[in-house]
Amino acid sequence: MNKGGIGVGSASIVLVFAVLCLTVFSLITFVVASNDKTLVEREAALVSGFFEADALAEGIVAEMLISDTIPTIVQGIDIHTELDFYTDAQIVAFSVPVIDELAIFVRLMIYFDTYEILNWHMYNLADWTYDGGLNVWAGPPGIDLGDDGFGFGSGNPWEAR
Secondary structure (H helix, E strand, O other), X not given: OOOOOOOHHHHHHHHHHHHHHHHHHHHHHHHHHHHHXXXXXXXXXXXXXXXXXXXXXXHHHHHHHHOOOOOOEEOOEEOEEEEOOOOOOEEEEEEEEOOOOEEEEEEEEEOOOXXXXXXXXXXXXXXXXXXXXXXXXOOOOOOOOXXXXXXXXXXXXXXXX
């Protein structure tokens, strides 16, 4: 005798499907949380490394200003100097590492008891190679658009006619 209700088999299928969906969603949540944790840890290392490197650079500048001569090494950092032809001031340059791929570059012009900052910025240490460009769609093959592939037809649509 069939009473016309939902059978035990269909309820089991719905239960298995619900458990499967919850498992997939929990795995996705775990992966996203793990990626967010990695990103936050890298950002924290970058920020703390930047402020430590900036403080070290400020300390190096202070040490150079209080000494009579400009040293070649301060706190383990090599100092490069040259004489400015026009002002007879010393141009001092050094680089303080932030993290493996980044460093702070400092370039100063030192007068008798003061200095002028010429450069103080963070730059990338990693090698960069050009990969060859972008694959830009030039239109359907075999059809000449007559406008070098920009899709404007004849003429520029922004020009007043």
